[in-house]
Amino acid sequence: SQQGEEDPQALSIQEGENATMNCSYKTSINNLQWYRQNSGRGLVHLILIRSNEREKHSGRLRVTLDTSKKSSSLLITASRAADTASYFCATVPQGGKLIFGQGTELSVKP
């Protein structure tokens, strides 16, 4: 069964706008990761946040983690057409098993 659930399932914005995607999970975790998948390609790791961290930045990406609510969010600032892709959160419960959510399909229109 899936551990994470992303929201929304699809998001369409204009270039330059910010995009926010949310992820909720069910069990306690070691860390939470966000991945990106371009159409027809493999997944690429974006950012990892550990269970004792609350916020992390990487370039135009900002990730937050609220372990009390079992939720995370990914913010992409100043989006570009090249950011168009599917974004997945993945949780790592104890034991090393990487479990993915259903993903958010982001479309950034030029």
Place this chain on the structure above:
Amino acid sequence: DAGVIQSPRHEVTEMGQEVTLRCKPISGHDYLFWYRQTMMRGLELLIYFNNNVPIDDSGMPEDRFSAKMPNASFSTLKIQPSEPRDSAVYFCASSLAPGGMNTEAFFGQGTRLTVV
């Protein structure tokens, strides 16, 4: 390193045939994962190995599916006999042992399997 290498990239086979998917993980990675991706079910974890030993195969859908990792640099996922509902993109991924500073997974490009 060339990253995780999967072969073939595309496979079309007839129902009932045996299919073998191959994966070469990144050298030094202790964990290897096999995933299946479909529109209906998303990314499903089929099985994962730690140091060549299968740790959790609870995601393997049926006995028709089997996976092996004879050594640290090679793994196979076999479907015998194949059925049309097995059509999907199969991904292999590898990562360093958890508990370290960074446990991100590196994915191959996937094998798109079509069973007709």
